Amino acid sequence: MSLIRKILLTGPIALTVLLTSCAVFAPDERDLNKGLPPKFSLYSEKAPDTQNRWWENFNSPELNALIEEALTNSPSIQQAWARLAQADAVAAKAGAGRWPTLDYNAGASASSKESTTGQNPGRDSYNNYSLGLNAAYEIDLWGRIKSQTEAADLDRAASREQLNTAAISLASRVALTWSGIIAQSLQTGVVREQLDANKTSLELIELRFRKSLSTSLDVYQQRQTVSATEALIPQRELNEEIQRNELTVLLGRSNFKSLKIAQPNLPDIGKLPAIGIPADILANRPDVRTAGLKLQSADWQVSAARADRLPAIRLTASASYGGQGIDTSEIFDNWITTLAGSVTGPIFDAGRRKAEVERTRAVVDERLAAYKETVLNAVREVEDALISETKQREYIDRLEEQLDAAKQAYEEAVNRYRNGLIEYTTVLIQLNRLQGLERDRVAAQYSLLRYRIDLYKALGGTWPNELHPLSTGE
Numbered sequence: 001m002s003l004i005r006k007i008l009l010t011g012p013i014a015l016t017v018l019l020t021s022c023a024v025f026a027p028d029e030r031d032l033n034k035g036l037p038p039k040f041s042l043y044s045e046k047a048p049d050t051q052n053r054w055w056e057n058f059n060s061p062e063l064n065a066l067i068e069e070a071l072t073n074s075p076s077i078q079q080a081w082a083r084l085a086q087a088d089a090v091a092a093k094a095g096a097g098r099w100p101t102l103d104y105n106a107g108a109s110a111s112s113k114e115s116t117t118g119q120n121p122g123r124d125s126y127n128n129y130s131l132g133l134n135a136a137y138e139i140d141l142w143g144r145i146k147s148q149t150e151a152a153d154l155d156r157a158a159s160r161e162q163l164n165t166a167a168i169s170l171a172s173r174v175a176l177t178w179s180g181i182i183a184q185s186l187q188t189g190v191v192r193e194q195l196d197a198n199k200t201s202l203e204l205i206e207l208r209f210r211k212s213l214s215t216s217l218d219v220y221q222q223r224q225t226v227s228a229t230e231a232l233i234p235q236r237e238l239n240e241e242i243q244r245n246e247l248t249v250l251l252g253r254s255n256f257k258s259l260k261i262a263q264p265n266l267p268d269i270g271k272l273p274a275i276g277i278p279a280d281i282l283a284n285r286p287d288v289r290t291a292g293l294k295l296q297s298a299d300w301q302v303s304a305a306r307a308d309r310l311p312a313i314r315l316t317a318s319a320s321y322g323g324q325g326i327d328t329s330e331i332f333d334n335w336i337t338t339l340a341g342s343v344t345g346p347i348f349d350a351g352r353r354k355a356e357v358e359r360t361r362a363v364v365d366e367r368l369a370a371y372k373e374t375v376l377n378a379v380r381e382v383e384d385a386l387i388s389e390t391k392q393r394e395y396i397d398r399l400e401e402q403l404d405a406a407k408q409a410y411e412e413a414v415n416r417y418r419n420g421l422i423e424y425t426t427v428l429i430q431l432n433r434l435q436g437l438e439r440d441r442v443a444a445q446y447s448l449l450r451y452r453i454d455l456y457k458a459l460g461g462t463w464p465n466e467l468h469p470l471s472t473g474e
Helices: 002-022 054-058 061-073 075-098 144-210 216-250 278-283 286-307 328-333 352-418 424-459
Strands: 101-115 122-139 312-323 336-344
Touching: 054 061, 054 144, 054 424, 061 075, 061 144, 075 144, 144 216, 144 286, 144 424, 216 424, 278 286, 278 352, 286 352, 352 424
Parallel strands: none
Antiparallel strands: 101 122, 122 312, 312 336
C-alpha cells in the first residue's frame, strides 16, 4: 500500500512544485486612467468596508423598516443572492482544476460452468471481484488553469458587487415609491381643501345671485371650477394606489392590502452630504468596481485562451486488483500499478484556438470601453444630482415667492369683485393660479427629495452579507 501512495500522491505533488512555476502567460498591465477624468485606478483601490445606510439620514423609522424588509424579502435581491451563490460554485469548480483527481471503481461478477469431467461432475460457480484507483493531474505548465481560476474568482467578486448594485437600486426605489405615496396623499389633501374652499365660494356666489348681486355666468363658472377640482382627486388617488402596489411588490409581499403608510409628511432632507473627492466617489460605486473586475476577468480569459494553444502535460496513475476472492492479504498484496505521462497539443484545428484568442481579446476591448463608460456615467450622475438639488432649491424659493404674490392677488381680486369693480372671471383666473401653485409646491418638495435620493444612489455604497440567509462569507 505504501507503494501505491507514493505513486498516486508523492509523484504528482513533486512534479507540481517543480513545474507550476513555469507559467508564462499573465494579463498585461493597463493604465485605466487614460482618458478618464478624474484619476482613478481600480487596480489600486479597495472596495469600501463601511456601510452607506443613507436612508437613516431621513430620520424615519417607517422608511428604515421598509428598506430593511425589502433588502431581506424582495425577489429581486433574492435573485442577486442566488447569482452570487452560482458564481461561488463556478469559482470553486474552476479552482478544483489545480488539484489531482482521484476516482475509484469496484465490481463483482458471478459465473458458472458445467463440468462433465473429474471425480465430481456438475456445475462450478465462480465469483470475480475487482477494485481500482485512478488518479489524474494536468501540470499547469503555461498557466491555463490558473488563468481560468483567476477569471472565475474575479467574476465571483463582480457578482458580489452586482449584489451591492441591486441593493442600492432597491433601497432607492423603495424610498422613492414610499415618498411618492406620501406626496400623492399630500396632493390629494391639498385638492380636497381646495374643493371645500371652492364649494364654499360657490354657495356664497349663489347667495349673491339670489340677491341679484352676481350673474348666472358667475355661478356657472364657479360650478365649473368645483367640477374641475373634483376631477383631480381620482387621478391622484389612482397614482397613490399604483405606487402602493409597486411598493408592495418591492417588499416581497403577496397581500396587496397589507401596506399601511403612517408618516403624514415628507421627511426633511437636511444639508447636502459630504461628497469627497472624485476618486472616493468612484471607489464607493459598486457598478464601477463590477466593470473593472469584469475587465480583469476578461484579461485572464485571454491568458487562458493563449495557453490553450500550447501542449498540455498530463499525468495518470492507477492501481487495480482483480481476483476470485476478497481475502485481506490478497487485496493489499496483489495490486497492479501504473504511472503514465502524456503530452497533447494541437496540430491542426482549423484556427479554432486562434479564433478563441481573438474573441477573448475583443471581449477585453468591449469591457474596457464599458468600464470607461461606467466611470464617466458615475461622475455624470453625481454631478446631475448635485446640480438638480441646487436648482430645485432655487426653484422652490421662487415658487414660494410666486405663491405669496398669488395669495395677495387673489385676495385683492375678491375684494374688487365684492365691490363690483371687476367681473368674476378675474377672480377665477387668480384662484386657478393660486391653487395650481399650491399643488406645485407639494410636487416641488417631492422632486427635491427625489434628487437627494438620486444623489445617495449615485454615491454608491455596500451592505453586509447577513442581510439575507442566502448570503455567503466573503
